[in-house]
Amino acid sequence: xxxxxxxENVAKAFTLHNQGGVRLPVFDNVNFSVAAGEALVLAGAxxxxxxxxxxxxxxxxxxxxGTIAITHAGRPIDIVSxxxxxxxxxRRRTLGFVSQFLRxxxxxxxxxxxxxxxxxxxxxxxxxxxxxxxxxxxLNLPQRLWNxxxxxxSGGEQQRVNIARSFVDPSPILLIDEPxxxxxAANRDVVVQLIAEARAKGSAxxxxxxxxxxxxxxxxxxxDITDFRKAA
Amino acid sequence: MMTAQTILSPHPEEPRSGVxxxxxxxxxxxxxxxxxxxxxxxxxxxxxxxxxxxxxxxQTKRMIRRALLKAVAVPGYQVPFGSRxxxxxxxxxxxxxxxTAAIIGPDDTLKVIDQGADDTTNAVxxxxxxxxxxxxxxxxxxxxxxxxQTRHRIPEAPLNPGxxxxxxxxxxxxxxxxxxxxxETRKMHAWAEYGLMQVKLYENIARFGEVTTTxxxxxxxxxxxIMAPSPIPKFDNPKMHMSPSLQLFGAGREKRIxxxxxxxxxxxxxxxxxxxxIQSWTExxxxxxxxxxxxxEVITDDHGGRMFVCSDSHHCExxxxxxxxxxxxxxxxxxxxxxxxxx
Amino acid sequence: MNAxxxxxxSPLDIALDPQPxxxxxxxxxxxxxxxxCQGVSFDLWPGEVLGIVGESGSGKSxxxxxxxxxxxxxxxxxxxRGSGEPLDIYSVAEQERRRLMRTAWGIVxxxxxxxxRMDVSAGGNVGERLMDRGDRHYGKIRERALDWLxxxxxxxxxIDDRPRQFSGGxxxxxxxxxxxxxxxxLVFMDEPTGGLDVSVQARLLDLLRVLVRDLGLAAIIxxxxxxxxxxxxxxxxxxxxxxVVEQGLTDQVLDDPHHAYTQLLTSAVLSV
Numbered sequence: 001x002x003x004x005x006x007x008e009n010v011a012k013a014f015t016l017h018n019q020g021g022v023r024l025p026v027f028d029n030v031n032f033s034v035a036a037g038e039a040l041v042l043a044g045a046x047x048x049x050x051x052x053x054x055x056x057x058x059x060x061x062x063x064x065x066g067t068i069a070i071t072h073a074g075r076p077i078d079i080v081s082x083x084x085x086x087x088x089x090x091r092r093r094t095l096g097f098v099s100q101f102l103r104x105x106x107x108x109x110x111x112x113x114x115x116x117x118x119x120x121x122x123x124x125x126x127x128x129x130x131x132x133x134x135x136x137x138x139l140n141l142p143q144r145l146w147n148x149x150x151x152x153x154s155g156g157e158q159q160r161v162n163i164a165r166s167f168v169d170p171s172p173i174l175l176i177d178e179p180x181x182x183x184x185a186a187n188r189d190v191v192v193q194l195i196a197e198a199r200a201k202g203s204a205x206x207x208x209x210x211x212x213x214x215x216x217x218x219x220x221x222x223x224d225i226t227d228f229r230k231a232a
Numbered sequence: 233m234m235t236a237q238t239i240l241s242p243h244p245e246e247p248r249s250g251v252x253x254x255x256x257x258x259x260x261x262x263x264x265x266x267x268x269x270x271x272x273x274x275x276x277x278x279x280x281x282x283x284x285x286x287x288x289x290x291q292t293k294r295m296i297r298r299a300l301l302k303a304v305a306v307p308g309y310q311v312p313f314g315s316r317x318x319x320x321x322x323x324x325x326x327x328x329x330x331x332t333a334a335i336i337g338p339d340d341t342l343k344v345i346d347q348g349a350d351d352t353t354n355a356v357x358x359x360x361x362x363x364x365x366x367x368x369x370x371x372x373x374x375x376x377x378x379x380x381q382t383r384h385r386i387p388e389a390p391l392n393p394g395x396x397x398x399x400x401x402x403x404x405x406x407x408x409x410x411x412x413x414x415x416e417t418r419k420m421h422a423w424a425e426y427g428l429m430q431v432k433l434y435e436n437i438a439r440f441g442e443v444t445t446t447x448x449x450x451x452x453x454x455x456x457x458i459m460a461p462s463p464i465p466k467f468d469n470p471k472m473h474m475s476p477s478l479q480l481f482g483a484g485r486e487k488r489i490x491x492x493x494x495x496x497x498x499x500x501x502x503x504x505x506x507x508x509x510i511q512s513w514t515e516x517x518x519x520x521x522x523x524x525x526x527x528x529e530v531i532t533d534d535h536g537g538r539m540f541v542c543s544d545s546h547h548c549e550x551x552x553x554x555x556x557x558x559x560x561x562x563x564x565x566x567x568x569x570x571x572x573x574x575x
Numbered sequence: 576m577n578a579x580x581x582x583x584x585s586p587l588d589i590a591l592d593p594q595p596x597x598x599x600x601x602x603x604x605x606x607x608x609x610x611x612c613q614g615v616s617f618d619l620w621p622g623e624v625l626g627i628v629g630e631s632g633s634g635k636s637x638x639x640x641x642x643x644x645x646x647x648x649x650x651x652x653x654x655x656r657g658s659g660e661p662l663d664i665y666s667v668a669e670q671e672r673r674r675l676m677r678t679a680w681g682i683v684x685x686x687x688x689x690x691x692r693m694d695v696s697a698g699g700n701v702g703e704r705l706m707d708r709g710d711r712h713y714g715k716i717r718e719r720a721l722d723w724l725x726x727x728x729x730x731x732x733x734i735d736d737r738p739r740q741f742s743g744g745x746x747x748x749x750x751x752x753x754x755x756x757x758x759x760x761l762v763f764m765d766e767p768t769g770g771l772d773v774s775v776q777a778r779l780l781d782l783l784r785v786l787v788r789d790l791g792l793a794a795i796i797x798x799x800x801x802x803x804x805x806x807x808x809x810x811x812x813x814x815x816x817x818x819v820v821e822q823g824l825t826d827q828v829l830d831d832p833h834h835a836y837t838q839l840l841t842s843a844v845l846s847v
Contacts (some may be wrong), residue, residue, distance in 0.1 A: 017835030030679065057826065061831040084810045084824040085620055107781045404769050423670045425677075427707030431692075431699045434706065437713055438696055503713035 001035035002071060004173050004204035005057065010066030027228035028050050031064065031095055039205040041196065041217050044225035050208045053225060054175050057206060058097050059087045060137045070094060070173065082179070092120060096171030098163060109147045110136065114164045121169060135164040138215055155182045161224075163191055170198035176207035180214050192217045286333040286366040292316055296334035296489070297542035300480060303491035308453030309421070312403050319361075326484030328381050328536065329358060335396065335480075336362060341369045342379035348385035348526065348543030372546050374478060384447075385467040386524045388547040391477040393494065399462040399482040403488065406450045406460040424463045426458050427539040429501060437506055452499045457553060459490060461498075467510045472498040517542045518560035520551035532569070539564070594656050596621045596761060596793050602641050602651035610817035611637035614744065615651070620758065622791045626808030626825060628798060628840070634817035635797045636765060642795060643682055643763040645673050655679075657760060674718045677707050681754030685766040686806065687746035690753065691738045697724060697749055698734040704757040712827070723752040727782060743779045744775035753756065762787075768803055780806050801841065805829060 005103060010030040015023050026049040032107055034040045042050040055061040057068060059079045062087035072094045079095075103210075111132050118128035127206075136146055139160040145153065150161050163179055176195070178190045189212065195218050209215040284290065299313040303420070316369075318326040336342065342362050346355040350372040351421035356380060359370045370428040371377050374387040375463045381398040390396065407417045410428050414463040420426065429450055436443045449466035453459045459470060462481060472479060472492060479492040492498060502508040518530075525547060537559045542548035552561070552570075579654040595618035604611040612634035614767050619625055642653055644664050644723055656660040657679045664672055676682070684690040691700055699721040702710075721731055727748035729741075736747050747767065754762060767783065768776040784807055786789045787794055798804055804825060811829070812822040813836065821834040832838045 014831075015833070018839050055830070061825050062823075062827055087824055089808055095823060107778065137660065162814070273811070280845070367834070419669075419673075423673065427677075427703055427705075431695055431703050434702055434713065434716065435699050437698055438698055502711075503716075504711050507712045544624035574663065 001037060002078075003033050003069075005031050005032075005206065006038050006069040006076065007057075008061045008067050008069075010053075010056065010068060012049070012056060012061065012063045025157075025229075029226060030228045032223055034173075034204045036202045036204050037199055039207065039220045040220050041198055041215055041219035042162040042206065042208050042225055043222050048225040048229065050225050051177060054177055054208060055208065058095060058175050059065075059091070059104070060097075091184045093097055094172050096174045098166040098168050098174060098176045098179050100159065100181050101162070107149050110141065110150050110161045111146045112151075112156060112167050113150065113161055117165060118169050123169070131168055132164070135168045136161075138188060139164050156182060156184070156187070158184060165192040167198060170194075170201060170203045172203055174203050174205045176199060176209075178208055178209050178210050182207065188214060245366065268530075270360070271540075280474045282427075283365060286336050286362065287318075288316060288333045293334040294332075296330055297458075299489045300331065300334065300491060303480070303489050304478070304493050306457075307492055307559075308457030308459040308490060308498050309489045310488040312487055312491050315484045318484065320357075322485035323402060325354065325358060325381075325383060325400040327482030327486075327489070328383070328398045329361070329482075330484060331480050331482040331489065332362065332379060332381050333366070335398075336366050336368060338367055338379045340366075341371050341376055343371050343374060343380045344382070345380065345385055345387065345544075346383045346545075348528070349545040351545060354383065373550075374546055378522050382464075383463075385517070385526070385543060386461055386464055386471045388522075388542070388544040389550075391471075391475055393476040395477040397477055397479040399479065399481045401462040401488070402458055404481065404483040404486050404488040406448075406458050419456060422489055424456065426452075429458055430503075433501060433503065433506075443502070443506065443508075449508075450501050452501060453492060454496050455499075458501070459498075465511065465526055466500065466508075469498070469500045469508070470510065473508075474498075509563065515540055517548060517551075517558050519558040519564060520548045520550055520556045520561075521558040522548070522556070526563070532567070577582075583677070583835055591796065594811060595619055596623075596758045597642070598654040598661070600654075601653050602638065602640050602648045602653065604637055604648045606645065610634070610815070612641065612817040615812075615819055617819075619707075619761075619793055619795065622739045623810065624787055624792075624794045624796065624808045626796050626798060626811045628801060628802035628804050628811060629813060630799060630840075633814040635799075636816050637817070638814070639763055639765055639795065643680065644676055645682075652833040655761070677756055679760050681762040681763040682764060683747075683750055683754055683767050685769045687738065687743070690750040691746060693738050697729065697736055697741070698733045700738065700749060700753045701756050704751065708757065719756060720752075720834060723756050724749075726786070726838050727752040728769060737818060742775075747779055751783070751786070756790075756792065758776075758790070760793060762792055762794045766798055767796065767844050768798075768800065776803075783807055813840065816824060817835075819830035 007030055011028040013025040015021060015022055030053065032040070037124060042053060044050055056063050061080070063080055066080065067078045070079045070090055072090045077086065077090065079090060082090070111129065114132035114135060115128035118131060119125065133146065142161050145156055145157065148149050150158050153161065159179070159182055166174065180191050183191065192214055195205060207218065209218060233347065249429050261558065284501040286293070295314055299311045300527045303309065303311045314329065316330060318329055320572055321325060332342070342359060343350065344355040349355065362368050363370055374380065374389040375392065377395065379396045379398060381400070383400040386397065405417055407420055407429060410432055411417050411420065420428070420465060445466065447465045448460055448463045448482050449469055451459050451472065461472060474497065475492070475497050476494050478494055481490045500508040511526070517525060517527055519541050522542055525542045525544060528543045529538055530536050530541055561570070580674060582806070598618040599618070600616050603613040604613045615638055615820065617625070627638060629635045637646070641648040647665050653664045655664050656662070657675065657677065662675070663823045664675065683689065699716060699719040701723050702716040703721060705716050721734060722732060729745060729752070733741070738749055741749060768779055771779060780803060785793070787807065796804070797805055808825045810823065811825045811835065812819050813828060814820065821828055821832065821837045828837060829841055832841050
């Protein structure tokens with residue numbers, strides 16, 4: 001199996017300069033790999049740094065030390081030291097992030113939000129629109145909402161738009177942060193299916209799942225973050 | 233324009249004419265005349281006002297000629313010059329008069345037109361000014377003139393090689409209304425950044441369906457400089473193109489001289505799909521019947537009577553002299569508005 | 576949104592550009608003893624959007640003026656690779672610099688009055704750059720002006736109105752159309768949403784976002800509004816006292832700020 005993520009000696013600490021320079025260590029000496037088709041679920045108590053690690057993998061947080069090789073276009077690239085435009089290219093083509101919250105862009109309809117990543121990858125507009133509609137239907141989003149901007153949607157509706165956007169054309173690597181937090185059981189099952197389908201297509205998945213049942217259904221492997229807190 | 237015809241006479245006062253009578257004698261030997269009359273000239277020099285030939289002193293004329301040479305060398309480029317005080321107000325043709333004064337010699341024959349007419353106040357006054365200060369022959373006949381000073385028109389009769397047109401220019405900078413900063417307009421000329429001029433024409437078409445500029449219509453000279461042709465009607469613009477005569481432009485108040493050497497390309501600005509067009513009239517000249525000249529509307533009575541007549545008075549007279557008769561010539565003669573010329 | 580444009584200038588290719596569009600090295604400008612900006616260096620690639628943030632007086636506008644060819648920096652150089660050879664914009668003749676500014680570059684001013692001709696109709700404002708470069712077909716110029724007005728959401732019937740008759744938001748959109756009509760490669764924006772009320776801002780921001788993406792524009796945007804930076808920019812430079820204190824990917828800088836000043840800046844905002 002192709003290794004998609006290879007994490008080596010990653011440490012993270014926050015230094016709050018405006019609060020007396022206090023240093024908040026999160027974890028230290030993190031090492032792991034994720035292969036294509038695997039689903040690694042991050043475990044550990046709340047505040048252990050699961051979300052921080054996920055953000056580091058995405059290039060959103062910068063680790064204090066260590067390297068993270070992401071297999072991008074067939075070769076490993078260290079996302080920690082990559083220049084911004086490389087990071088953006090990795091995100092565009094290889095690395096997807098499914099967060100709890102949808103960053104709402106004013107005036108853009110749900111349908112456009114979902115077809116956007118397809119268009120960016122060169123899918124013709126018509127096909128992109130069809131696939132976006134199919135995804136929204138699958139996630140049971142009422143059709144009357146499709147052409148509206150999600151700013152006024154409920155939390156659960158926004159979240160489904162977000163999930164649809166991420167899974168309409170799953171990236172080779174998917175980082176997933178509590179995607180089912182405000183979903184009902186039916187939609188939760190759809191998300192589990194979507195993850196399984198993505199994995200079957202070869203996506204490597206790293207996720208945080210609050211819901212025990214979802215976690216069990218998704219995980220092929222667990223990683224307990226608490227193990228890395230010792231020396232930090 | 234009423235103002236043009238109510239111009240106060242700029243001609244010199246009586247004592248000056250005495251001097252100008254001597255002028256030919258002094259200037260026979262060379263084009264550049266000697267300094268003003270010295271006391272031994274007539275023995276009573278102290279009491280005579282001492283004007284130089286053609287009013288301006290020789291150094292000033294040289295300065296103007298240098299500017300003219302530069303202007304001819306760079307067609308359409310505005311050359312700054314040290315505009316002098318003249319015995320009439322700036323804005324009344326001082327730029328043209330200074331150019332004429334700098335190029336005129338005793339062998340010249342001068343024609344002056346204002347609004348196309350030889351007999352308007354300003355034309356008469358300027359003609360008399362040069363008769364008295366330069367002792368030149370004057371004429372109303374276009375083909376006889378060696379220098380034609382003009383305001384508002386180019387004669388209808390084709391110009392000949394060797395003739396010089398002198399234009400009086402009130403506003404030499406074609407970009408001024410669009411860009412008030414002189415430093416900026418100079419850069420725009422220097423680098424031929426002329427998009428803005430085209431914007432002005434665009435605005436006209438957008439608002440009125442056509443370019444509404446009818447006089448002082450901007451032209452591109454020699455494919456390089458955009459030039460204000462002075463307030464001639466756009467009807468006259470094509471006459472400047474490849475003209476065999478030398479054309480000189482003087483702006484006294486704005487202190488600029490520019491020129492078109494003979495056979496220079498002069499293109500009126502336009503759009504491909506809105507080509508430049510000159511004015512046209514539905515009827516010919518009421519007096520001479522000309523169908524191809526620039527016409528003025530003349531009110532003939534207080535009952536709404538009117539007719540259209542050639543703005544070029546000499547052209548009209550010449551045609552009448554050749555036997556051309558317009559539809560209203562008889563009426564106009566009866567009213568003593570014109571003398572009927574015998575063929 | 577124009578999907579085809581976007582697909583054609585696929586971001587995949589943009590990332591492969593071997594040469595930066597703009598290379599800035601050691602740029603500094605001083606006002607006597609006082610530092611306007613100093614030691615600024617960065618590369619900007621085609622299609623990248625760089626934000627410059629900082630408080631009033633941090634030197635961000637001074638820097639933008641140096642980069643945009645308006646004010647000559649006292650030290651450093653600005654290289655532009657429009658086509659072929661890199662051009663040091665301050666060593667080329669003023670003529671060339673002006674030509675560049677009218678064709679390959681665009682500047683969107685904070686105050687639309689600085690970027691528009693207020694006495695010229697909307698169509699004339701948009702058409703000027705086309706006429707600058709020699710377009711002489713009225714019908715085609717007008718067609719393109721109409722196209723651009725619709726892209727910035729100004730209705731066709733306003734084409735012959737003057738900017739004075741427009742609201743502030745419309746004026747700003749008109750200014751954007753005027754700049755983008757010549758398809759510049761690089762656009763400088765100085766607080767493009769400053770002075771507009773919030774709802775108008777949102778519309779303008781979304782419009783800019785779509786245009787920048789669809790046209791594959793590179794842009795440098797000066798703003799003090801971190802939300803604007805978040806929405807529009809790929810990269811961020813944080814300035815303080817004329818110097819760049821932190822730079823990187825926009826979300827990195829905003830979500831995990833390392834410099835004390837950036838932490839202060841991000842924590843001072845309610846929610847970005």
